Amino acid sequence: MTTSSTAPKPKKSWLKLVLFTFLCLILAGGVVGWMLFGHYAVLFYWNGELNKALIIAKSNSDVGRTRVEQVFNDAIKANVASDILMRMYRVYGMSLYQQDEIARADEQIDKAIKLGEKEPPTNFAVADQLTHAWQDRATERHYHWKQDPKKPDGVKDQEMSVKVAEAAFGPDHEQTVFKASGLAMIYADVGRYAEADKLIDRCIKSAETKDSARSTDWFCYAMLAHIRAVEHRYKEAVDAYFKNREVSGNDDDRQRGWDELLSGLRFRKENESLKLVFKSRKLLNKGNFAELDRLGEDFIAKKTHYWNGFWLLDDLMFGLDQGEQVEDIPYHQLKLDLNTYLQKLPNSMIARAGLANLHIYRYTALEGDDPRKPKLMAEAKKIFASTPDLQNKVPYAYIPLIRIANLEDNKAQVLQLAKQANAKWPTYFSSDSWAARFLGAYWLGQPGEQKAFITKRCDTVGGAEGDKLYARFAWHYFYKGSSAEPYHRDGEFKWDRVKRGFKEIFKEFPDDVEARIAFMELALDRDDEDAARNVWK
Structure with missing residues (x-):
């Protein structure tokens, strides 16, 4: 028996095993990645396609509309998830609302709603889109109702939004509390005050006691400010606004509180x-x-x-x-x-x-x-x-x-x-305001001359009338913004005199809401929170 003197070659099976393992890991990572982020990738893609079509529609409505329809047809053929398609219908609907194409916008919201109602409440992604779809239409209808009370008021749509949120997320979830506090505001606007009060109280209790609703507190107090103002409970409305300021985490949320207070104060006032x-x-x-x-x-x-x-x-x-x-x-x-x-x-x-x-x-x-x-x-x-x-x-x-x-x-x-x-016309404020304007350093005056003119004019009038004139100058130049020299460049008005002037204005115009709004703005600008809080004392 003979043997070969050549040594055997090493086997490469271990290299294949390593390569196979590496490929499996890549494949598994891709699967996991798609499971985690694939839905968002699809959402990003189709939203992008829709937005491109909407941009085309702004410059060419016919071509854009055709392109929008094609995007929806392609998305349906691709069998995209229901929540993604619902979101697309909502985006298109809101775009049509902005163009005052109300009927066509409602059709898109209806498509989103019908699609969402086919899914069980446990499909949270769909429930999220469904509760927002109802709210989209409620908000739009309520806006138009405020212009024309003969139109639908949005109550039923917002009630459905709350109902969907409660069924899917529970009564104390932030989704539900956001929608319910919005419904309370609408109830107040349409005169259903008892229901508004009961519902907003429930929302505030959830926001203050439930972790799941803690993030809604600023919004609840914004809605409360609106509701109390509509009910003519002005002192409580101001208190609610200041609570909104206290709990808000950013300037946008605080601004929403102010906007809601103003919209409530001005509700149904021409x-x-x-x-x-x-x-x-x-x-x-x-x-x-x-x-x-x-x-x-x-x-x-x-x-x-x-x-x-x-x-x-x-x-x-x-x-x-x-x-x-x-x-x-x-x-x-x-x-x-x-x-x-x-x-x-x-x-x-x-x-x-x-x-x-x-x-x-x-x-x-x-x-x-x-x-x-x-x-x-x-x-x-x-x-x-x-x-x-x-x-x-x-x-x-x-x-x-x-x-x-x-x-x-x-x-x-x-x-x-x-x-x-x-x-000739001692109470004609317009001539005073124009003369003061042109005595500013930007125009004909020297630094301090404009302020001196205003002070002298008010002192000449004297007494309560002079204080009222002083307050009116203060508001006029504050309202004009950063270009208003006496208020922002040429030295400040004396705040105590401004307050005295507004006190006299309130006596002359006891029911004028705008005068009190103006005073609140000035007081907040001066960080005089007590004065702002007590504007309806």
Whole structure:
């Protein structure tokens, strides 16, 4: 027997085993990864496809609509999960709501709801989409109901949203508490106060005592602020707002509390100022010039004003000249209308004052050395040359006069006109506000001059009326924002005097909610929480 002298080669089976193990690990990792994140990947993909289609629809509705339909058809063919498809229907529905395509939007929400109702409550992903789908439509319907009470109020949809959340997540889960507190707010709006009170109390108890609802406390107190304001329980509404501020974890949540307080305070209260502006424009468009003259003369004779000092006359005139930054087309239309007004009523002082200010508004809307500016200035001056006592008939005429003086860099003339206006129309706040504006360092004044003008003016008026005027200046410049020099650049108003002024304003306007909102804003800006809390004391 012979033997080979060649040594045997080592076996490579262990290499194959290692490679096989490595491939198995990769495969297992991929499976686990897909199990953990695959759903989100699918969601990301289809949401991306839908969003791209919606972007196309903004520029080309027909092409975009076709593309949207194709995305949904492809998603259905791909057998995507129900919750993903529901989310897509909701996104499309909300996009249509924003475009006021209400019927088509409702169709998308209906598709989401029908799809969700086929699944058991234990499918939490679907239940999450279903409770939100009901709420989407409830929110939209309630918004439109507030504009027109003849429309559906959203109550039934929000009740279904709560019902779905309770069945899937339980009565004390954050999903349920968020939806239920929203329902309580809607109950209050529609006048079902007992149900609103009972439900919001339940929500707050859950938020304060259940860990599963702890994250909803800020929202519950925001809704409570709205509810109490709608019920005219104003002190409690303010207390709820401050509780929202206390428990909120970020500025967005605190802002929601403020917004809900304001929406409750303003619920079913018309904006009288805006209403008068629209009425003025409507009368002008219809050629009812006699009624415009009658209203203007009545407002002048009675010197009727709002809590903030501005006269009703100002809103009437705003409807005629459209305010600052008037563009070319509306300028020419308003000019035509006002000239027609003067042809019909040649002696109208209201039309003259409106036309003069319209020319100046158009002047200031033009940039640089626009060649049209000299003609506009000449047109405005021509009106005053032909009617030299216009400002003695209509206090609003002082506004274009003061603005002309500012455009000509004539500070002495601004001061002289302000003095004349104060003598003739001592309670006409608009002339004061425009003169003070142009005495700011950005315009004609020196640092401190604007503040000195305001203080002197209020001291000259003196007493309670002077304090009211001071408070009105404070609010006016705070409301104007960061460009308001007396409040933000040129030194602060004396807060104690502002408070005294508002106290007198509250006496004069005891039922005016806007005055108290304004005071709260000023108080919060000054970190005077006690003053803000006690605005309805």
